[in-house]
Amino acid sequence: MQYSNKVAVITGASRGIGAGMATVFARHEMKLGICARRIPEMPVAPKVYCVAGAVDVTNAQAVQRFANGIAAHYGPIDLWVNNAGVLDPINLMRDIDPADFKRLLDINIMGVMHGSQTFVRHRHQHGGGGVLINMSSGAAQSGYPGWSAYCASKAAVERFSEAVAAEEAEYGLRVYAVAPGVVDTEMQATIRSTPSERFPFVERFHQIKANNQFNTEEFIAEHLLAYAFDPARRPQTVVVRVPNQWE
Numbered sequence: 225m226q227y228s229n230k231v232a233v234i235t236g237a238s239r240g241i242g243a244g245m246a247t248v249f250a251r252h253e254m255k256l257g258i259c260a261r262r263i264p265e266m267p268v269a270p271k272v273y274c275v276a277g278a279v280d281v282t283n284a285q286a287v288q289r290f291a292n293g294i295a296a297h298y299g300p301i302d303l304w305v306n307n308a309g310v311l312d313p314i315n316l317m318r319d320i321d322p323a324d325f326k327r328l329l330d331i332n333i334m335g336v337m338h339g340s341q342t343f344v345r346h347r348h349q350h351g352g353g354g355v356l357i358n359m360s361s362g363a364a365q366s367g368y369p370g371w372s373a374y375c376a377s378k379a380a381v382e383r384f385s386e387a388v389a390a391e392e393a394e395y396g397l398r399v400y401a402v403a404p405g406v407v408d409t410e411m412q413a414t415i416r417s418t419p420s421e422r423f424p425f426v427e428r429f430h431q432i433k434a435n436n437q438f439n440t441e442e443f444i445a446e447h448l449l450a451y452a453f454d455p456a457r458r459p460q461t462v463v464v465r466v467p468n469q470w471e
């Protein structure tokens with residue numbers, strides 16, 4: 225197996241893209257640490273090497289403990305994917321409770337910072353190297369009405385990733401902020417169920433569903449593995465957009 229000597233951690237792996245990624249990584253017989261607030265189910269594959277845990281990424285100590293546990297079990301971590309993220313609150317900015325706005329920033333920005341810091345320190349203890357992938361979104365590039373918190377957070381993830389990439393390049397760490405395209409997860413179901421008064425672009429997402437213009441979780445996972453481990457497909461930029469599978 226091509227990647228069977230690799231150890232990877234995926235946050236936000238209890239459903240959606242993170243769970244799909246865990247399944248694909250497990251099919252490659254990688255050694256996995258997967259976590260979310262709800263303990264993820266084990267991926268289904270012929271041979272599964274996986275430790276699952278309950279970790280809230282807003283809790284820096286919990287992230288650190290999880291990483292220590294995975295490294296003790298499988299050895300040094302090669303790939304860390306900060307995938308956990310939320311989209312709520314979806315609403316016009318003037319109507320958002322600041323506490324809800326801050327909760328999203330805590331998960332989507334501080335959660336990424338906690339995972340990144342844990343992994344970067346871990347790699348420094350093991351002679352450098354490693355690949356860090358932070359999940360971004362097309363929403364990092366333009367401000368969608370109703371998504372002010374989410375757009376702000378994903379734009380922050382992209383600039384954060386570029387800064388960390390510049391800091392760590394000399395130690396051999398590669399950092400990518402990857403926008404996965406549109407994937408039909410619970411997050412998309414939430415988007416489609418939002419009234420247009422709170423999300424004026426909702427019709428676009430009904431059209432995407434009607435036309436089945438999605439990337440699958442498997443398609444994204446295989447791209448991430450190529451970006452991480454295939455020198456021929458190594459991205460030349462920190463910010464990377466997974467191509468549309470349906471085009």
Ligand SMILES: NC(=O)c1ccc[n+]([C@@H]2O[C@H](COP(=O)([O-])OP(=O)(O)OC[C@H]3O[C@@H](n4cnc5c(N)ncnc54)[C@H](OP(=O)(O)O)[C@@H]3O)[C@@H](O)[C@H]2O)c1
Nearest residue numbers: 236238239240241260261262280281308309406407409411
């Ligand atoms: N789906 C898309 O079209 C799309 C497009 C662009 C970018 N993305 C990004 O891709 C990532 C995954 O999205 P998805 O569509 O798979 O979303 P999803 O189906 O809603 O899954 C989100 C995952 O994040 C976990 N999570 C949320 N808050 C957490 C926290 N505080 N600590 C730990 N885990 C937490 C959730 O598990 P628990 O609730 O159990 O904690 C769940 O496993 C996100 O960063 C999202 O912004 C998605």
